[in-house]
Amino acid sequence: MRIFLLGSTGRTGGHILDVALARGHGVTAFVRSPGKLTARAGLTIVAGDPKDPQALAEALPGHDAVLSALGAPPREALRPSTLMTDFARSTVRAMQEAGVQRLGIVSAAVLFPEEGLFYAFFRWLLQHHARDLQRMEDEVTHTRLGWTIARPPRLVSSTEDTCRVATGALPPGGRVASFRATATFLVDAIERGRHLREIVGLAR
Numbered sequence: 001m002r003i004f005l006l007g008s009t010g011r012t013g014g015h016i017l018d019v020a021l022a023r024g025h026g027v028t029a030f031v032r033s034p035g036k037l038t039a040r041a042g043l044t045i046v047a048g049d050p051k052d053p054q055a056l057a058e059a060l061p062g063h064d065a066v067l068s069a070l071g072a073p074p075r076e077a078l079r080p081s082t083l084m085t086d087f088a089r090s091t092v093r094a095m096q097e098a099g100v101q102r103l104g105i106v107s108a109a110v111l112f113p114e115e116g117l118f119y120a121f122f123r124w125l126l127q128h129h130a131r132d133l134q135r136m137e138d139e140v141t142h143t144r145l146g147w148t149i150a151r152p153p154r155l156v157s158s159t160e161d162t163c164r165v166a167t168g169a170l171p172p173g174g175r176v177a178s179f180r181a182t183a184t185f186l187v188d189a190i191e192r193g194r195h196l197r198e199i200v201g202l203a204r
């Protein structure tokens with residue numbers, strides 16, 4: 001497949017890049033900071049702003065799917081922001097213009113209505129980010145695209161590349177998942193045509 005990747009310089013995105021290239025997919029990494037990536041077989045690097053729908057639409061034709069692991073810097077996540085919504089709006093608009101149908105995107109488990117103090121604390125701490133993520137998801141789910149939304153809880157570095165998966169819910173008691181497992185889930189989903197128009201909870 002030819003995969004168009006947003007957020008490839010980040011932690012989840014870096015694993016998506018590794019997994020996709022290792023499986024023989026061609027990957028176009030659309031990044032604002034191309035100097036962070038090194039040339040590799042199968043990788044095309046395109047410099048641009050992921051909030052610019054025109055730049056995205058020009059780079060998108062010929063791809064089978066878009067994977068997005070864009071994330072907000074911590075300072076942005078703790079105050080009111082529309083960054084994630086803006087990313088999603090430009091991505092969706094560009095995909096519609098370029099005729100690319102398949103989208104896999106990372107959101108967060110904070111949007112699940114889990115009970116208990118642990119989850120309530122994180123919902124309070126991340127309330128602004130959660131609002132932005134909810135609007136991001138709305139931008140995606142209100143389209144006719146073939147989307148898959150992954151909602152992991154706190155992400156940790158680990159070599160584990162599998163996780164528990166639940167449609168429309170957080171796997172019971174889920175508190176962490178690995179960057180690698182989240183990346184692998186999304187590559188699997190687009191390769192196998194699974195979890196179409198589903199919000200999926202992930203957890204170790």
Ligand SMILES: NC(=O)c1ccc[n+]([C@@H]2O[C@H](COP(=O)([O-])OP(=O)(O)OC[C@H]3O[C@@H](n4cnc5c(N)ncnc54)[C@H](OP(=O)(O)O)[C@@H]3O)[C@@H](O)[C@H]2O)c1
Binds near residue numbers: 006071106154156
């Ligand atoms: N980390 C967690 O514990 C966690 C838990 C649950 C869900 N998530 C979700 O998972 C996703 C990925 O998280 P992550 O921790 O892997 O992200 P990350 O390592 O912080 O990477 C963020 C990516 O977004 C890009 N980016 C950020 N601001 C940008 C801007 N203004 N313009 C262009 N690119 C920008 C960064 O590019 P540069 O390299 O150029 O800065 C980088 O590629 C996020 O949506 C997050 O909400 C994360």
